Amino acid sequence: MQRYVCKFGGSSLADGAQFKKVADIIKARPVRKYVVASAPGKRYPDDTKVTDMLYSCYYSAAAGQNYELILGQIRDRYLSIINDLGIDFDIDSEIDIIDSSLSRNPQKDYMASRGEYLNAKILAKYLDFGFLDAAECVHFDDNGVFMAEETNRDLNAILTGREYVVIPGFYGAKADGTIVTFSRGGSDITGSIVARAVIADMYENWTDVSGMLSTDPRIVKNPLPIEALSYRELRELSYMGASVLHEDAVFPVRKANIPINIRNTNRPDDAGTLISSELPRIPRKNKVTGIAGKKGFTAVLVEKSSMNSEIGFGMKMLKIFSDFGVSFEHMPTGIDTMSVVCQTSLFEPHRDEIIETIKEELKPDRFYVEDNLALIAVVGQGMAYSRGTAARVMKGLSDARINIKMIDQGSTEINIIVGVDDVDYEAAIRGIYDAVME
Ligand code: ASP
Numbered sequence: 504m505q506r507y508v509c510k511f512g513g514s515s516l517a518d519g520a521q522f523k524k525v526a527d528i529i530k531a532r533p534v535r536k537y538v539v540a541s542a543p544g545k546r547y548p549d550d551t552k553v554t555d556m557l558y559s560c561y562y563s564a565a566a567g568q569n570y571e572l573i574l575g576q577i578r579d580r581y582l583s584i585i586n587d588l589g590i591d592f593d594i595d596s597e598i599d600i601i602d603s604s605l606s607r608n609p610q611k612d613y614m615a616s617r618g619e620y621l622n623a624k625i626l627a628k629y630l631d632f633g634f635l636d637a638a639e640c641v642h643f644d645d646n647g648v649f650m651a652e653e654t655n656r657d658l659n660a661i662l663t664g665r666e667y668v669v670i671p672g673f674y675g676a677k678a679d680g681t682i683v684t685f686s687r688g689g690s691d692i693t694g695s696i697v698a699r700a701v702i703a704d705m706y707e708n709w710t711d712v713s714g715m716l717s718t719d720p721r722i723v724k725n726p727l728p729i730e731a732l733s734y735r736e737l738r739e740l741s742y743m744g745a746s747v748l749h750e751d752a753v754f755p756v757r758k759a760n761i762p763i764n765i766r767n768t769n770r771p772d773d774a775g776t777l778i779s780s781e782l783p784r785i786p787r788k789n790k791v792t793g794i795a796g797k798k799g800f801t802a803v804l805v806e807k808s809s810m811n812s813e814i815g816f817g818m819k820m821l822k823i824f825s826d827f828g829v830s831f832e833h834m835p836t837g838i839d840t841m842s843v844v845c846q847t848s849l850f851e852p853h854r855d856e857i858i859e860t861i862k863e864e865l866k867p868d869r870f871y872v873e874d875n876l877a878l879i880a881v882v883g884q885g886m887a888y889s890r891g892t893a894a895r896v897m898k899g900l901s902d903a904r905i906n907i908k909m910i911d912q913g914s915t916e917i918n919i920i921v922g923v924d925d926v927d928y929e930a931a932i933r934g935i936y937d938a939v940m941e
Contacts, residue, residue, distance in 0.1 A: 505704040508537040510672060510694030513544020513552055514711040515768035516622055519587020526630055528709065528771050536666045537701055539694040540626050541673065542618025543580055553580055553618040554673075554687075561614040564605040574602060581621055588629050597621055612674065613682040619671035619690060627669035635661065635668050637693060641675025643683040649675070651696075651755065658700035670697055691752035695763075699755040706756050706763045708748060713767040714776030715740075715747050718794040722929050723936045729793055731777045736792050736882050739918050743795035743880040747776075787885055790892045791939040794932055796879035798925045800832065801850045802909065804842040805861060806869040811838050816865065823860045827853040832878070833911045833920060844909065844922065847874060876908060877928035880918050881935060887916035892939060896921065899938025905931045 511525050529535045543553040556577050563570035578598045585592045601617055604610070620636070627634035640658045642650040654675070662668065672690025676682050685692050691708060698706035715729040732740075734757045741750055747765055756763055762779035810816050817834070824831050824843060833844040850857070854872075861870065886892045893912070896919055900907055909922030923931045 505534045506536045506666070506701055507532070507534045507705045507707055508539065508694055508698040508701065508703045509535050509707045509709060510539040510690060511541060511626075511768065512690065512708075512710045513541040513554070515544075515709050516540055516542075516626065517544045517546045517550075519584050521768065522584060522588055522626065522629060524768050524771070525626070525709070528768065529630060531771075534704070535707070536668070537662070537697050537703070538623075538626065538630070538632065538669045539672045539690060539697055540619060540623040540669055541690040542622050543584065553577060553622075554615055556580075557614050557618050558611070560605070561609055561611050564609040564614075565611075570605060571602075574598065574605070581625065584625060588625070590625070590628050592625055592628055594621075597624075610682065612684045615684050616671070616674035616682045619673045623669045623671035630667075630669065633665065633668040635665075635670045637671050637674055638676040638680065638682060640670075641693065641696065643675050643677050645677060647677070647683050649685070649692075654696060655700050655755075658697065659702075662697075662701050685751070686749070688749040689751075691749035692755075695752040695755040698761050699759040702759060703761050706761050707766055708752075708763055709766045709768045710747065711767060711769060712747065712765075713770055713773035714765045715745065715793065717789075717792065717940060718932060718936050719745070722932045726936065727789075727940055729776050730774065731779070731787075732792050733884055734778060734780055735915070735917060736884055737778050739880055739882040739913075740793045740795045743878065743882075744797045745793060745795040753778075789883070789940055790885035790889050791881055791883040792885075793882050794879065794935055794939075795882070796877055796928065796932060798875075798877040798928055799847045800844055800876040800878055800922070801847040802842045802844045802873045802876055802922070803850075803857070803861070804840065804869075804871050804873065805865060805867040806840045807865065807867045808839050810841065817841060819865060820861070823857060823864065826860075827857055829853060829857070833909070833922075835909050835911050842909070844876065844878070873908070875925040876922050877925045877931070878909075879921050879923065879928070879931055879935065881921070881939065882918045884917050886919070893919055895938045896935050899934040899936075900931055902938065903930050903934025905934060 560570045560573045581594050624634055640661050642654045644650055672693035674684045716726045717729055718726045764775050764777050766775040767773050829845050829849045831843045831845045881896050905923055905927045911920040
């Protein structure tokens with residue numbers, strides 16, 4: 504029989520009613536054998552996530568202030584889930600353990616991890632599944648760096664022959680037992696790690712949206728959903744700001760060639776978005792899969808006659824950026840011109856030194872810095888072997904009367920990046936969307 508790993512996000516496990524939906528989803532298909540749980544998320548827009556409550560509790564304890572009130576609120580959130588589900592779960596003993604650790608030696612990651620730990624235990628009880636503590640099988644080294652191969656080996660050994668298990672997301676432990684968390688949203692990573700370890704047929708990532716949309720719905724009304732996309736396309740789109748999954752969640756499953764299906768707990772019949780290495784063979788109507796972008800870039804432009812014949816010019820220019828620890832995003836060049844595009848937030852602290860060094864070392868004829876640049880990535884694997892997409896992108900921008908400041912195409916031809924003024928960003932996205940999506 505196939506095996507699926509299902510990760511449920513915080514909003515999917517925010518209260519008793521959501522737990523019941525999750526249980527219905529899991530019980531609907533026996534292939535759903537491994538479940539990764541987040542901590543209870545928001546029940547309504549201005550609610551507080553349990554993880555945030557746990558952090559506040561830790562900060563109060565670490566500052567020697569009273570943390571009992573907030574710990575009591577955390578207990579109450581779990582208690583209301585337990586009561587709604589009608590299960591027998593001794594939350595007070597669990598809270599006592601946390602309380603005594605807080606009063607003795609408050610530890611930030613340990614505290615943050617209790618959200619997932621308790622939620623996974625409660626879910627396991629409700630489903631009548633086994634419970635496996637991530638501290639036993641997700642390994643970090645002494646410096647707190649995740650140990651991918653060791654974790655994979657141990658998790659595979661533990662889970663071989665063991666099915667119907669709930670594992671808390673977001674954390675693991677060092678060899679001495681100290682708890683370490685991933686960055687925020689890290690339960691996605693745990694799900695991916697478990698999927699790789701059990702060589703799953705599918706990694707279902709259940710959240711509160713029916714998959715990815717082809718662009719930001721705050722900019723374009725009702726954008727088309729993305730039914731399927733490749734890992735490479737996902738990487739391009741998420742780098743440029745489209746987010747449904749934690750960035751690091753892609754690597755383990757991609758390595759093992761396991762598809763990810765983003766699904767909606769509140770609309771379980773929606774197919775969601777399927778992410779895999781190979782795109783489905785059905786031809787896609789649109790060559791463009793998605794459009795994403797970000798504001799806040801700076802371009803440093805230099806012009807020097809006969810630059811093209813000066814060996815090492817580009818290297819020297821990039822070295823200046825790297826010497827100041829500023830990573831660059833793009834480097835469009837002309838015959839005698841070159842520009843380096845980087846994030847303004849990284850450039851700003853070294854602005855004056857970088858400018859001085861360029862002037863001194865490269866002696867450019869002309870030199871200027873352009874701020875307030877937005878980059879937009881138009882992404883689609885289909886663009887590589889078809890004609891006309893770039894023309895449509897440009898036409899879309901010209902119809903929207905947008906001045907294009909930069910154009911760059913990735914070497915694999917799966918993306919076209921355009922740079923526009925920050926103020927034109929939204930209009931540019933709308934213009935491109937109208938031109939390339941049907
Ligand atoms: N609970 C953690 C957070 O809020 C991890 C997660 O939900 O993935 O970031």
